[in-house]
Amino acid sequence: MVISNDLAALVGFASEAVLWGINFVLYTASLVLLLRRARSCGLNVPILVLGCALFVSCTAHFALEFSHFVVTLRDTGVDGYANETKPLVGADILISLTDLIGDVVLVYRCWVIWERNYWIIILPLLTAIAGFFIP
Known part of the structure; x- marks a missing residue:
């Protein structure tokens, strides 16, 4: 049985909703x-x-995805859910920014653990920045 792109996107959204809830609990803790x-x-x-x-960037991304979920299901139903819209392009850019922020957190923690040695963080920081700008 082959799953359609629309159904796969809905399953992805449901998974993201569960993970955002877990993220909320961990952020609060x-x-x-x-x-x-x-x-x-x-x-x-x-x-x-x-x-x-x-957390703010994750929440903004989830809000854009949730808005797409509500609007698309209200207007067209499941058919066409996976079609790319302008808000989804913004959500894609936002998730790249979220990934960059997460990488910066990791690099900062490594910098502190390695006694603020700049040589340890140069390559990871450059690859994180390149990953944001180079698709």
């Missing part, structure tokens, strides 16, 4: 832990800012 730790050890501002930016 990380905020609680970061803010509790800030009382005794000080606030880790880069991790807080990057974590918030990562």
